Amino acid sequence: MLKNILIGQSGGPTAAINASLAGAVKQALNSPEIGEVYGAHNGIKGVLKRDFFDLRRSIKTEEDLQLLKETPAMALGSCRFKLPDYPSDYYQKILDIFREYNIGYFLYVGGNDSMDTVKKLSAYFSSIGEDIKAVGIPKTIDNDLCCTDHTPGFGSAAKYIATSIAEIAYDSAVYDVLSVTIVEIMGRNAGWLTASSALARLTSCDAPHMIYLPETVFDPDKFIEDLKGISQTARHIVVAASEGLKLANGTYVGESHQTGLKDAFGHKYLSGIGKYMEQLVLDKLHCKVRSVNLNVLQRSASHITSATDIDEAFNVGASAVKFALAGKTGVVAIIKRLSNSPYTVDYDYCEVGEIANFTKFVPQEWIAPNGYDVTPEMMEYLKPLILGEQERHIRHGLPEFFTLDLKTASK
């Protein structure tokens, strides 16, 4: 009897995560070794409730797959569920359900927290001699996963950020007065997304003038001094600031503007650096100042995804299925960059233990000595990732999206 495959999505949305799902589904549908193709509704939480999509029946045509690639967020739904360390009742329960549905392959798309689930489940299955392969598919706009050259989802977010920064730069330059525009960018710990704002300079604008990554301690006094210096030559200053900037004492810069909410993993829910810096500039420079928070649009703007990113996300998903079929478990499919010019990549895997719970920071040598810019090496790294315009289906002047039937698969 053929083994079935189960795919789940977890963590925060990106514009490319459904492309990975599409790649995995297509590869699974084309693999004669695989029986049913199930999708877990809301990740592990759906697994525990036997809440499954029957993807062989929900995704029927090439057109469906294409639309899925163009759809933001998670078609399967997501969760923020931290699987407790073994031993816990969850393991036996998941095993029972996997056996019930004859699951031989479990693919989980997510960030470093979700890879923790892959790590724990694969270790558990191996320890009891159960032949279920668990393979991770990386995704995060934050680009903060180790081993992989970059993460699916990052390139599209970077393209949105660079495009928006250029548009904001033009918008902010219309009046003949000194102005400062703070753009708040996601990335709790790692500054990759904020760094990608530098790509805006590949257009005919010189924004952003200052780039603040969370890898560098933020010094408000030095910021104001540097800003004053820049205002001697630039009239319309754009500042790209990571939501995760910290002061020398380790507290988040915008913390006083926070709600204090935390997510299920205990991470502080951040927002407020833009407003904080806006007030600081107003107090110290008394000039026109505005802050723009790119918010969830930077991770969900499927209308301006990078074709490079979407193609890679698709290929990473397909590769994960191949690795599982080849007998790998406890691994994560990754992207290896072979060359920058021409830009070429290969798909490989690494042990999930090398990725789960780790954060890949921006290396200090890619941060400019002045502390508020990135180096040419960073630019070379970023440039290929935003190339290419993803095909889009348009109806009524708006993007068409794919929605899964909510029919739970029968056993």
Next chain:
Amino acid sequence: MLKNILIGQSGGPTAAINASLAGAVKQALNSPEIGEVYGAHNGIKGVLKRDFFDLRRSIKTEEDLQLLKETPAMALGSCRFKLPDYPSDYYQKILDIFREYNIGYFLYVGGNDSMDTVKKLSAYFSSIGEDIKAVGIPKTIDNDLCCTDHTPGFGSAAKYIATSIAEIAYDSAVYDVLSVTIVEIMGRNAGWLTASSALARLTSCDAPHMIYLPETVFDPDKFIEDLKGISQTARHIVVAASEGLKLANGTYVGESHQTGLKDAFGHKYLSGIGKYMEQLVLDKLHCKVRSVNLNVLQRSASHITSATDIDEAFNVGASAVKFALAGKTGVVAIIKRLSNSPYTVDYDYCEVGEIANFTKFVPQEWIAPNGYDVTPEMMEYLKPLILGEQERHIRHGLPEFFTLDLKTASK
């Protein structure tokens, strides 16, 4: 000796205002009756400083014109300058400069405040028998100008808003928990932009679930009651809220969250309704809630403009030149909708006095009886305006923009 034409831009940016400039410039370049084609740097403020672009030399090719159409904000720069009522020294000064540069035609692209400048100057020139034609070209994302069926710039902003709302809806739906997402939308007095969020329902999402226009008094208690009702059937609720919502006592809803800043026309600088409603929902419903402010991106996102809007903006600009050459002064070029299906328009003009300083509000009969939605008539009005994908020049995976040479024209 041929008369010269001078074009200026004023007020807030849109993604279509340069298309109107392109249309006017192309028409002027092709008109043998016109000598030099000047652009005023930063509107009337540039006029007063003789700070002019020589557009015949700056915009040389069809490619330049095309790039200009794709460039957000104002290539000429803008100003917020309220021309005082006559008599004032400004009038004689402007007249002297216009004579010095042999200006026979003055075109001003702007909203209802800028049309006030056209009204005053045309009345002045006529009163002293000076043969200078002053013609207005409407622009504003707010769509709040009278006489014209809609304003250039509105359709592109509406397309951005509807697309973003759909993407936000997908993003907000990934977790299996009740959530409320407030999307704050521009439009100080008129709710057209906020209403355009309803277009998102033309995609496969049902967001927004509630739409609050400034034309309706906002009642926080009723909002919470209605939200509770909707939460009985919807799990991921998206609320579109105008930045200009007011309470029954006439104060802005988010006023306590305001900086109290005012612009040069005395308008209150608004921001904060999203954060206000976020806190309100958190206090009353204790559910997951987030607010997203579309901020300046809704007016500057040239990467997702409506081709219908850009084409019309171009044609309105060209029409204004034709009206000026036909001897009209103190008029504004406008769009007349001839039919909805197929959507066809014509270009006409109206007296500037019918537009300047007036606001076109959303008619009460286009607001749904429940107070938080729009009617099918509004949908029919909006639908054609976002159609068509504007051609875009892409380099390095990013939009290419046009930048004028900063060379001041010689007399």
